[in-house]
Amino acid sequence: MKKLITMLSCCLALGASASTMLLETFEPVDGISAGPIDGQNGWVVSNGTAAVQTGVVQTGSQALEIDQATVMHDVSSTNSAVWIRFQARISGAPTSIPSVDNLSTSAAFFVNTNLHLVAYSNDVPVDLGVSMPVDSWKRFDVYCDYDLMVWNLSMDGTTIGAGLPLHSTNTTIGSVRLSSSSPAYVDQLDVADHELAAGAPDTDLDNIPDWWELKYFGGITAATAASPSANNGMTYLETYIAGVQPFAYDPFVFTHAEPGNLNWIPQPDRLYDIQWTPSLSSNFTTIATVEWPIGEFTDTPDPEEPTGFYRLKARLP
Numbered sequence: 001m002k003k004l005i006t007m008l009s010c011c012l013a014l015g016a017s018a019s020t021m022l023l024e025t026f027e028p029v030d031g032i033s034a035g036p037i038d039g040q041n042g043w044v045v046s047n048g049t050a051a052v053q054t055g056v057v058q059t060g061s062q063a064l065e066i067d068q069a070t071v072m073h074d075v076s077s078t079n080s081a082v083w084i085r086f087q088a089r090i091s092g093a094p095t096s097i098p099s100v101d102n103l104s105t106s107a108a109f110f111v112n113t114n115l116h117l118v119a120y121s122n123d124v125p126v127d128l129g130v131s132m133p134v135d136s137w138k139r140f141d142v143y144c145d146y147d148l149m150v151w152n153l154s155m156d157g158t159t160i161g162a163g164l165p166l167h168s169t170n171t172t173i174g175s176v177r178l179s180s181s182s183p184a185y186v187d188q189l190d191v192a193d194h195e196l197a198a199g200a201p202d203t204d205l206d207n208i209p210d211w212w213e214l215k216y217f218g219g220i221t222a223a224t225a226a227s228p229s230a231n232n233g234m235t236y237l238e239t240y241i242a243g244v245q246p247f248a249y250d251p252f253v254f255t256h257a258e259p260g261n262l263n264w265i266p267q268p269d270r271l272y273d274i275q276w277t278p279s280l281s282s283n284f285t286t287i288a289t290v291e292w293p294i295g296e297f298t299d300t301p302d303p304e305e306p307t308g309f310y311r312l313k314a315r316l317p
Helices: 210-217 236-242
Strands: 002-005 020-024 044-053 063-077 081-090 109-111 116-121 124-131 138-145 150-155 158-165 173-180 184-192 261-264 271-277 285-291 296-298 309-315
Touching: 020 063, 116 150, 116 158, 124 158, 138 210, 150 210, 158 210, 173 184, 236 309, 261 309
Parallel strands: 002 173
Antiparallel strands: 020 184, 044 063, 063 173, 063 184, 081 138, 081 184, 109 116, 116 124, 138 150, 150 158, 261 296, 271 285, 271 309
């Protein structure tokens, strides 16, 4: 089993269906009570103590405080990529450098004694030259690609480490692990094996996220959004939005079992305009719009126009 690990403070570690594998807000509405996290919502404390508290929060009324503790949660997926987003805050510089002691770790980073973010490239720690502020919430995005065996790290929407080789060669996701030897806080943890599209890191601001450019072009700014792809004349941006291959003909799957019943494979955070025309010599008109994760639509037959053509338009919000 593979653990996807991120480390902050002296050691805050996040170790790891298009599905949400884990969505934890640490809020009462999601079944979490203030107090020890052990045993709540599947969380297990393996050493020390960690507690949900109300004093320092990023969103809502509660967050997780970790101090001299390790916290774990099981997750599971057989997909080839995982996206993680969470908010983190540290209360001071660590007094020692943490180590990755689990050989199944996929990805890891930590804050060193100079408050610099350090990421593991394979098993080599690399100073990213970016400082982690004290007493300030920061959003981290981690993307792991188990086809390419690399990962990206971003802070507040800016990629600070790209194409880093994974720490291990394991490809089965097993758990999330959080640990810290000095006070640190975590909030709004989202672990998924589908794209977390809203606010995805996009270094060149071309509406194509860094993870997609890395996956298909080998670098986070390597694609030219307006250039034609090999997929039926679509641009690279259009292939990303539609969720199809940029280098081969891979038509958007849009099927119907019977007239008026439409089905397709939706992509995360997309809007889909269902369009119709009675004749291909006429313009298409949008008759409905649905949002991911919906991938179906049933039209009401019009007796005055019993035949016609449908078209599906995918777009970003």
